[in-house]
Structures are given as C-alpha cells and as structure tokens.
Amino acid sequence: MTMRSQRETSFNWWKDAMFPRFALYGFLKNLRFFEPFFILFLRDAGMSFTLIGTLYAIRDTATYLLEVPTGVFADAIGRRKAMLMAFGAYLISFGVFFWGHGFWWFALAMVLFAFGEAFRSGTHKALILEYLKINRLTHLKVSYYGRTRAASQFGSAINALIAAALTFYTGNYRVMFLAAAVPYVLDFFNLLSYPKELDGELAELRWDKLGTQARTTARAFVSMFKNPDAARAILNSATLMALFKATKDYLQPILERMALALPIFLAYSGEQRSAVVIGVVYFLIYLSTSYASRNADRFSRRFRDLERAINVSYLLGVGMLMLAGVATWLNATLLAVIAFLGFYILHNVRRPMNVSYVSDQIDSQVMASGLSVESVVRTLLASGMAVFLGWMADAWGVGPALAILGVLVLGVFPLVRVGGKAAAAPSS
Secondary structure (H helix, E strand, O other), X not given: OOHHHHHHHHOOHHHOOOHHHHHHHHHHHOOOOOHHHHHHHHHHOOXXXXXXXXXXXXXXXXXXXXXXXXXXXXXXXXXXXXHHHHHHHHHHHHHHHHHOOOHHHHHHHHHHHHHHHHHHOOHHHHHHHHHHHHOOOHHHHHHHHHHHHHHHHHHHHHHHHHHHHHHHHHOOOOHHHHHHHHHHHHHHHHHHOOOHHHHOOOOOOOHHHHHHHHHHHHHHHHHXXXXXXXXXXXXXXXXXXXXXXXXXXXXXXXXXXXXXXXXOOOOOOHHHHHHHHHHHHHHHHHHHHHHHHHOHHHHHOOOOOHHHHHXXXXXHHHHHHHHHHHHHHOOOHHHHHHHHHHHHHHHHHHHHHHHHHHHOOOOHHHHHHHHHHHHHHHHHHHHHHHHHHHHHHHHHOHHHHXXXXXXXXXXXXXXXXXXXXXXOOOOO
C-alpha cells in the first residue's frame, strides 16, 4: 500500500467538518424525480426528438451565456450566495414545468433551469477545493471529490426508485416536478450552513469591483487556451461530458421499448410497466456509478499516470456509446442497456480525475471561474450535439443516431488527448 493510500484509509470521512454536508448536498441535489422519465415526459407532451434536442440546446446555450458571468459572480461576491441563487432558479423552473404546456413554456423552464446550472456548475467544486486547500487536504483531492460524487450517485439511485413509485401510483410524469421541490428546499438550507470562509479570498469585494474581476477572469480564460496542456485538459473533459449529457436520456426510450416487450405486469398500463423497469434499471445504474465514483482514485492508480487514465477512459466511454447505438439498431435491447451502464460508470470514474487534472492548471483565486470555463466548452458542445442527435433520431432512429455521434466524437480524440504519450492499456 502506498503512502497516499494509507493516508486516505486513515482519514475519518464522516468526522470531517464538511464532508457530511458536501455529501448531503450531492445526495439531495440528485433527487430530481423527473429525470429518469424526462424524455418520456416530453414525448408524452407531443415533442418530437428534434424539438427535444432543441429544448436541450436552449438550456445548454442559455447556460453557456451565463457560465462565465456567474463564475465571476461566485468568485467576486461569494460562492455560497451563488449556490443559493442556483437553487432558487431550479425551484422556479420546476414550477413552470409542472404548470406549463407546450414548447414555449418548456423553453422558458429550460432557461430558468439554465440559470440554476450556470450558478451551480464549477461553484460547488470550488467550495470543496477551497476547503481542502484551507485544511491542507489537497492530497485527498481525487478521493474526496470521488466520495462526495458517490453520495450524489447514491441519491440518483434512490431517486430512480421514488420516481418509479410516483409514476406507477399516479400515472403522471408531471407531478414529479412538484415532488422534486421538497429535497431542493432542504438542500437550500444545507447550503446556508456552509461556513463563510469557503467563499474564497474575493468574497469581500464590493459590487463596483465586479468589472475588475470580470477582466481578470477573461485573461484567465485566454491564458488557459494559450497553454496547450490546459486547453487539451479542458477539451478532453468537456467533449466526453458533452457526449454523455446529450445522449444519457436516450436510455429512457430504449428501456420503455424493453419494458413493453417483457411479458410481465400485463394487467397494468404501458406507462406503469415502463415505470417499474426504468426505476429498477436506473437504481442499479446509479448504485454502480456511486461505487465507481467512490473508487475513481483506485482506478486512476492502475495507470502509470493520470493522463493515461483519462485518455483510456475517453476511448472506453465512446466505445460503450457506439455499442449501445449499434445494439439498439439491431434490437439487442439488453446489450444496449448494458453498454449504457458501462458508459454511465466510465463517466463517473472520469469526472473526479478530470476535476483534479483541470484544477491543477488553474490558479486557486479564480477556481470557480476556471471550472466554469470548462463548463462553457461542455455546454457549447452539448448544445450542438443535442440538436444533431435529435434530428438524426427522427430521421433514422435512436440507435443509428447514437452510433454516428459516437463515431464523430471518437474522430476528435487525437485533438483532445492529454499528455505527451498515446493512451495505453492499464497495467495489471
């Protein structure tokens, strides 16, 4: 056992001052009961895959337009306040989804949701990294973030079961938006309990200094892309995350088709049968991803260096999506679900490694802004992928659309490969 792994084993996670609150934040944040059924909700409301892709693009484009300004706000005014504003925007968005009908109401809800995403993305990671820096725990960076992410994924697992139960007993996708407001209100109060010191060095700046911070952040943005290593780190992370974000919900129509083909629960409606299958599968997926996130650092140590682990996981993730697409195309639904499970796991193994690797390239004083730069790139890519994927799904079907998009993302790997050496297989 290495010295680093010995330190991690001896660290008492649940007696740490902030780890339980960070973990609770992630658990409650992922209780989005509508999420396992979101595409099915939109399809039930009469949306084509192209319109669904457009709604996703509206959300991601709005997030892009707000990413850097809200990152500046978080660094200059206070990360905790930014997080509280994020949750306020989420709650209003849920209300619009619940009461609204039609494309334009859903578009408004997506914009409100984007406000929440923009205020939140990068900011909570910066709170964690600031806490580790203050308490001289940066050697635990990958493991600490991996374990907090594991709590988030466990929340997603519980979310799947509650969402399935709500759908089964109410027969209504819409009610889940109202139910999701409850854990988000609880998380709002959890965030209120965070100490002020996590706001960072710039927390006391006055409003009239916001312009100065904006210029500082703009220079940081430019400098990141002048540095080839930093640029590749951001692009590698953002590209596969965008692919995951644009495609992950397409598991829902695949599961719906599998549920309707199974000779079980025949006395119930198709929606209720789908709810049972989707709930159970998502529960198993998120239990697996929770375990994967918790062991992200163990996965990375199987490689000679972090760069190699990031490169290999990129290739494996794209390969899993391509397999899911081909399997769906050939009506091998069970294989498609298993491949999607692999993609979900790889995504959650990668994320703690990417956060650690990207953060090493960014000055701690602009950490929230720096991580927001990565989010800007990700949301731009996800926006384009979502529309293109929706159009292809309407034209040729979900399976071919997933496979084609996977091939395109595989093609850009030489441009986003991190480090100076090609990726290789893990050591035994």
